[in-house]
Amino acid sequence: MADYLLLEQSIGYSVFKVLLQTDTVGNRLKEVQAQSQDLAKFGKMVQLVSFAPFQGATQAFENANDVSEGIASEYLKSVLETNLPRPGKKNKVVLGVFDKNLAGSIKAAFPNIECETSETSEVVGDLLRGLRMHAPKLLKQLQEGDVERANLGLGHAYSRAKVKFSVQKNDNHIIQSIATLDHLDKAVNQFSMRVREWYSWHFPELIKIVSENHLYAKVVLFIGDKSTLSDDKLHDLAAVVNDDKAIAQAIIDTARISMGRDVSTTDLETITHFAERAVSLAEFRKNLSNYLGSKMHIVAPNLATLIGDTVGARLISKAGxxxxxxxxxxxxxxxxxxxxxxxxxxxxxxxxxxxxxxYHASFIGKTGQKNKGRISRFLANKCSIASRIDNFSEAPTTKFGEALKKQVEERMEFYQSGVPPTKNEVAMKCAMDSVLADLDIADPTAAGAEDVEMADGVTAAAVEQKIRHKKDKKEKKSKGEDELAEMKKRKHVEADGEKKKKSKKAK
Structure with a gap:
């Protein structure tokens, strides 16, 4: 049973002492649950030891992040160290904590303190729930409404920080784009098939001349009524069919002898309006594909270079x-x-x-049936490396993706000709050297260069200055070690000389 309870809130940390010790037997547990609902009874079970409020919204936000990640902050450690008694060899202090990850961090910081959570002890869970319910009245230093206002402010700050984090990553836009792209593919195909079936009543021979869906809808918009086609429109029609005069002339010649029936003006207007929708949908699908490619080259450039924009986006979408x-x-x-x-x-x-x-990657299609499994396993390994580089690197680069893609191509060549591929260590070292070379050329602290602010608010110049400071520190340390080694060597030589002199004198 816990001797003390830790209550973490938006206003600060509170440490309570448990006055009435109860067992976890069924009937006693029911009593604890009933007593935790009543403030008069619950106030006799616990006693406030200390209340450590946060000094501001910034400190509250930092501690809330630490608690959510299960990290014991320095402020929390100082509160526990000040208010908990020092445990002896026989008398151990047991602390009740709601989160098991936070309990693990506290136990790592204070090995002599044992922690119980709501998962290991139901009584501790009931006591902590009672504290959260009656905390505004048990903490007499607070005024009415302080806890609610602090909860509201911290909730807004915490949610805003989470949203900003996901916005900076931009992978959510990729997930939505690839899902929309899949729906658009189905919609464009269905719309194009409907335009073909509808317009074929008027001009059935056009399907054999123009087979592409998007181009067919454009031609329908240009032709309209087939009886209006003449040789005067040959040049304009050729521009619609990608400057192919042979296809344009075939359309004009076939329209003169077409077996299709005439349509009314109202029906033709409806067909052309629907064809306009199909063309605009196909154009939007093309623009969305370009947008997805640009996003992938910003968020996951190495993964996009390795397996392509669409397949990489599908992997990100499937993973979440x-x-x-x-x-x-x-x-x-x-x-x-x-x-x-x-x-x-x-x-x-x-x-x-x-x-x-x-399976939709180009490497799998190029490989023979015998080696498809091997290449897919090798390609998955490289995709794992590329995704980790993209996720944890600060500056986007395609150097690693190009090196990984070259490795996959060499492995495919190895299965065919037996030429040994480049080792992973060598390929990654070459890619890293090229990235470092590019960083040296594009020095953000050079004269006239703009000091770019990164996503986390740190400027590139500050990062460069920090790196140089570390290099200078290492150089000073190495110089100090060299000087120390030189002094030791001199002392050793002098000691040897004195020994030789003494031996000569003795002789």
Whole structure:
């Protein structure tokens, strides 16, 4: 049973002492639950030892972040060290904490203090819930409404920080873009098929001449009524069909002998309006694809360079975020998207799938059937490396993606000709050297260069200054070590000389 209870709130930390010790037997536990609802009874069970308020909104926000991540801050350590008695060999202090991760951090900081959580002890959970319920009345220093205002302010600051964090990553835009792109592909195909079927009543031979959906809808908009086509429109029609005069002439000649029936002006207007929708939808799909490519080259440039924008975006979308994808092992990335086939194979004890979303990568299509599994496993390994580099690097670069892509190509060549590929250590070292060379050329602290502010508010000049400070420190340390070694060497030589002189005198 806990001797003390820690209550973390938006206003500060509170330490309570448990006055009435109860067992976790069923009937006593029910008594504790009933007493925690009544303030008069609950006030006799606990006693306030100390209340340490936060000095401002900034300190409250920092401690809230630490508590959410299960980290014991320096302020919390000082509160516990000041208010908890020092445990002896026989008498141990047991502290009740609501979060198990925070309890682990406290136990690591104070090895002599034992921690109980709501998961290990139901009585501790009930007592902590009672403290949260009656804390505004148990803390007599507070006025009415202080806790609610502090909760509201801290909640806004914490949520705003989380939203800013996700906005800076921009992987949410990639997830939404690839999902919209999939829906647009289906919509464009359905709209184009409907335009073909509808306009074929008037001009059925056009399908055999123009087979592409997007181009077919454009031609329908240009032609309208087939009876209006003449040789005078040859040049304009050729511009619509990608400057192909042969196709334009074939359309004009076929329109003269077409077997299609005439349509009324109202029906033709409806068909052309629908064709306009199909064309605009196809144009938006093209613009969205370009937007996705630009986003991928900002958020995950190495992954996009390795396997392409669309496949990389599908991996990020399936994982939920770039951070989640970076946490996945290569074996999970390999079968990402083939979960149904995997569980079906495990249930029927059949062969597990070799690839999921990675099947759409160009490397898998180029490889023979015999080596598709090997290449997919190797490619998943490189995708795992690329996603981690993209997620944790500050400045986007494609050098690592190019090196990883070259490794995959060399591995494919190895399966065909037996030429040994470049080792991973050598390839990564070359990529790192090229990145460092680019950073040396583009020095942000050079004369006339703009001091760019990064996402976390730190300027590039400050980062460069910090790096130089570390280098100077290392150089001073190495110089000091060299001088110390030189002094030791001199003393050793002098000592040897004195020994020789003494031996000569003795002789």
């Amino acid at each position: 975020s770039l951070t989640n994808l970076a946490k996945y092992p290569a074996s999970t990335i390999q079968i990402l998207g083939a979960e149904k086939a995997l569980f079906r194979a495990l249930k029927t004890k059949g062969n597990t799938p070799k690839y999921g979303i990675l």
